[in-house]
Amino acid sequence: MSARTFFAAASFVAIFAGLPKLAPAQILVPEKSAAVIIVRPPVHPPIHPAPRPVFSSYKIRSIDVQAAVHDQAAKIRLSQIFQNTGSVPVEAQFVFPIPEDAAISDLTLLYDGKELPGRLLAKEEARRIYEEIVRRQRDPALLEYLGNGMFQTSVFPIPPHSDRTVEIRYTQLLKKTGGLVDLLLPLGTFKHTNQAIDSLTVGLRLETTDPLKTVYCPTHSVTIERPDEHHATGKFTLNNVTSPDDLRVLYSTQSGAVGMNLISYRPNEKEDGYFLLFASPELKAPQAAALSKTALIVVDRSGSMSGQKIEQARQAVKFFLNQLKPGDTFNIVAYDSEVETFRPELQRVTPETIKAATSFADGISAGGGTNIDGALKAALAMLTDDKRPSYVLFLTDGMPTVGEQNEHRIVAHAKEADKVHARIFNLGIGYDVNGRLLDRLSRELNGQSVYVRPNENIETYVSTLAKGIAAPVLANVDVKFEFDRPQALAAPPISRTYPRKLTDLFAGEQLVWVGRYREAGSVKLTLSGDLAGTRQTYTLTGELAAHSTPGANSFVEKVWATRRIGELIDEIDLNGNNHELTDELVQLSLKHGIMTPYTSFLADERVDLVDHMGLQRQAGTSLMQLHETEGVSGFGQRDFKNQFKAAQNAPAPAQLSYSANGGFVNKSKWPASGTSVGMDSPTKDGSAVSGKPPVQNVVDKTFYWKNNQWRDAELTAENEKDPIKVQQFSDAYFALAANDHGRFAKYLALDGPVLVRLDGKTYLIETAAN
Numbered sequence: 001m002s003a004r005t006f007f008a009a010a011s012f013v014a015i016f017a018g019l020p021k022l023a024p025a026q027i028l029v030p031e032k033s034a035a036v037i038i039v040r041p042p043v044h045p046p047i048h049p050a051p052r053p054v055f056s057s058y059k060i061r062s063i064d065v066q067a068a069v070h071d072q073a074a075k076i077r078l079s080q081i082f083q084n085t086g087s088v089p090v091e092a093q094f095v096f097p098i099p100e101d102a103a104i105s106d107l108t109l110l111y112d113g114k115e116l117p118g119r120l121l122a123k124e125e126a127r128r129i130y131e132e133i134v135r136r137q138r139d140p141a142l143l144e145y146l147g148n149g150m151f152q153t154s155v156f157p158i159p160p161h162s163d164r165t166v167e168i169r170y171t172q173l174l175k176k177t178g179g180l181v182d183l184l185l186p187l188g189t190f191k192h193t194n195q196a197i198d199s200l201t202v203g204l205r206l207e208t209t210d211p212l213k214t215v216y217c218p219t220h221s222v223t224i225e226r227p228d229e230h231h232a233t234g235k236f237t238l239n240n241v242t243s244p245d246d247l248r249v250l251y252s253t254q255s256g257a258v259g260m261n262l263i264s265y266r267p268n269e270k271e272d273g274y275f276l277l278f279a280s281p282e283l284k285a286p287q288a289a290a291l292s293k294t295a296l297i298v299v300d301r302s303g304s305m306s307g308q309k310i311e312q313a314r315q316a317v318k319f320f321l322n323q324l325k326p327g328d329t330f331n332i333v334a335y336d337s338e339v340e341t342f343r344p345e346l347q348r349v350t351p352e353t354i355k356a357a358t359s360f361a362d363g364i365s366a367g368g369g370t371n372i373d374g375a376l377k378a379a380l381a382m383l384t385d386d387k388r389p390s391y392v393l394f395l396t397d398g399m400p401t402v403g404e405q406n407e408h409r410i411v412a413h414a415k416e417a418d419k420v421h422a423r424i425f426n427l428g429i430g431y432d433v434n435g436r437l438l439d440r441l442s443r444e445l446n447g448q449s450v451y452v453r454p455n456e457n458i459e460t461y462v463s464t465l466a467k468g469i470a471a472p473v474l475a476n477v478d479v480k481f482e483f484d485r486p487q488a489l490a491a492p493p494i495s496r497t498y499p500r501k502l503t504d505l506f507a508g509e510q511l512v513w514v515g516r517y518r519e520a521g522s523v524k525l526t527l528s529g530d531l532a533g534t535r536q537t538y539t540l541t542g543e544l545a546a547h548s549t550p551g552a553n554s555f556v557e558k559v560w561a562t563r564r565i566g567e568l569i570d571e572i573d574l575n576g577n578n579h580e581l582t583d584e585l586v587q588l589s590l591k592h593g594i595m596t597p598y599t600s601f602l603a604d605e606r607v608d609l610v611d612h613m614g615l616q617r618q619a620g621t622s623l624m625q626l627h628e629t630e631g632v633s634g635f636g637q638r639d640f641k642n643q644f645k646a647a648q649n650a651p652a653p654a655q656l657s658y659s660a661n662g663g664f665v666n667k668s669k670w671p672a673s674g675t676s677v678g679m680d681s682p683t684k685d686g687s688a689v690s691g692k693p694p695v696q697n698v699v700d701k702t703f704y705w706k707n708n709q710w711r712d713a714e715l716t717a718e719n720e721k722d723p724i725k726v727q728q729f730s731d732a733y734f735a736l737a738a739n740d741h742g743r744f745a746k747y748l749a750l751d752g753p754v755l756v757r758l759d760g761k762t763y764l765i766e767t768a769a770n
Helices: 003-009 123-137 140-145 188-192 308-322 351-362 372-381 407-417 435-444 458-469 554-575 579-592 612-627 631-645 731-742
Strands: 013-016 026-028 037-039 058-070 073-084 090-098 104-111 118-121 149-153 156-158 163-173 180-185 197-207 212-216 224-228 231-241 247-253 258-265 273-281 294-300 329-335 339-341 390-396 423-429 448-452 472-483 494-498 511-517 521-531 534-544 695-698 701-706 709-712 724-727 754-758 761-766
Touching: 058 180, 090 104, 090 163, 104 149, 118 123, 123 140, 123 149, 123 731, 180 197, 197 247, 212 224, 212 231, 212 258, 212 273, 247 258, 258 521, 258 534, 258 554, 273 472, 273 534, 273 554, 294 308, 294 372, 308 351, 308 390, 308 458, 329 351, 329 372, 339 372, 372 390, 372 407, 390 435, 390 458, 407 435, 423 435, 423 458, 435 448, 435 554, 435 631, 448 458, 448 631, 472 511, 494 554, 511 554, 554 579, 554 612, 554 631, 579 612, 579 701, 612 631, 701 754, 724 731
Parallel strands: 058 197, 294 329, 294 390, 390 423, 423 448, 709 754, 724 761
Antiparallel strands: 013 090, 026 037, 058 073, 073 163, 090 149, 090 156, 104 163, 118 149, 180 247, 197 231, 212 247, 224 231, 258 273, 273 511, 329 339, 472 521, 494 511, 521 534, 695 701, 701 709, 754 761
16 A cells, blocks of 8 residues: 555544534634534524624644554554634534555544444545535645545534544554555644644554564654564654644564665656665674674863763763673773873773773863864774774864864874774764864764754763664675666666765664665665674565656655755865755755755745756855854754754755745754754735745645745746646646546645646646635
8 A cells, every 4th residue: 555545544634514504604614724613603682782702713632643563453543632612512523534445444433432423435425525625615625635435424512612532443454565564644634723733642562473673764753662573662742733744654574684675766767766775683683693893982071071061971981881792892082182091902891891991981080172183093093903893982072272183184194093994973062063073084984973962961872872883783784786687777776875885783773775776677685794703695686666656655765865965065064065066955955845054045935946046056155154163053054964964754844944034044043953943834815824834745746835826846937837727626626636546636735826747737726716
């Protein structure tokens, strides 16, 4: 079952139906709501001097979704609390869209704990009801469900100023494609409510008979807990949410040390496709297979580290030491103006050496300058065994002030001293750190950089890293693609893969590798790496699609685009800007609605999206911010860039906001990791409504609010001329929406005029007259 199909299968929406025609009724259509409320005013005695105002309104106070999955059988419970905030009763009816191929059973709808009767409607009758609701509301929100069947319940009342709990329970047999089971939880329906939802909670429990390998969520940043090989849990909560997206989870089960899965997506046969490869080692590596390693922790103890930071650093070092295992070797390097080591050479892990190292960590105190160059050279010079993985945790809160201070020469010295191809993990603390220096080190020494704000705990980041590298399973990882026929092209079959360089896999870690492919067809993937001192290989036979239906796996393209944007910013940051890099950055951001601090002006209504030269100039000016290597802005830009380079899913269009003049809002206060700063969304008269972005992603398309209409990002100056005009809510409008089993319906469900490119034709959907 496609993601798009299951979206409809696991969604429901409230339809407020009419009261009996005992008296004239007033029809109120809440703006941006998937509900029609028909209210019969109370009858007042003739002598009543001042009747109280009668009004009707409602909100969804909370939503709770719980999914329990065993192998491919899912049990879903979706509960929401409706609140009648008006002064009169409303009568409500629920419809539950069901596609024909959905393997759903045992569907039950409960109203305050009592089961409600309902009936299943055929696809044709369901379409008539959808169209009727859309016409009556003069709001296209429900149009996206066109082409689905429907489960319809009876009418029930909600008294004024009262809450009512409505719950749907159903079971579903999930489909499995390419070794991946696909689960989609219904959250997107609630974006049609006319008020923000106070709280939305989702809980997920996975249980499998065979060992779990891949567990991946392309839609949300959900923390997945893996207590053992057969179970996984996930939970997240959103507060004051207006436009939630459906939650999608992909998972697989495989025996063996490493499991692999391949997903491909090629919406345009004339262009390279996109692939995503998962590689998931066993949750806990067998002791015999775990690689022995060398780990160095290099700690800044300069004067700026005084106070809470130095205490956190001491605790972080001790935590790191406790994650080491027998067979590992280690050392500690502490530096200020001078460089001091725990021992002159690497030490083997024993109870005695760990005890002594812990005592050394307790004695670390802050004072003096910052000799970054000397500390790195001293640490890397200790590494001489290239047959075992070597890791360096480098911690600093400032700029180099002692010894070599030129960032290019510092990196060159470190690279020269690194004889074993060590991986360096940089931890930048506070706003005074030189983020560009750390990113140069990461790029040249196969590592990564993480940035910690002044009010965050250093130990949290160190513990995450230490737990990860505690059990390296595969070192020096490499992946090769082999096709079952001779390649027609001389160029490499895959390109622009991210992360740029594959290194090591750790127990419980999951590699998410994305890239482009030129040729479609069957392909054999071979993943190789060093396991317990010997080279091991694992194979997977997969398929690279020649053509994909838009939407099914479009997240693969968006994850690739997000990482590519991060790489472009990194290239500009470290090596300087040029027109080609700027132009690609703008075009990727424009096409996918992925806002960055350097392209947030795209969301400004006054910006002409077809003025490529103008867009490039604006981006070039914004990119000059990268000259700031320290301070809040320098810190924030490197943190933002590295989040994009390591993105597991594409950010929402509202990742950043923009100011009235098109610039990034308050550049001195960069958004915290994982936050989403809301932008303003338009109303039908072109004014702005706070809380929703003027950029929307719909299936595989991105729309921008420009000149009082939604504009398809794929439009050009040429193909936007002389569009086919279609009146909203007309017969032609519904015919277009229903075309090809409702493929275009989601694009037409945008509220307001829409200029969209569909199958080589441009349409202008004109707003219906009131």
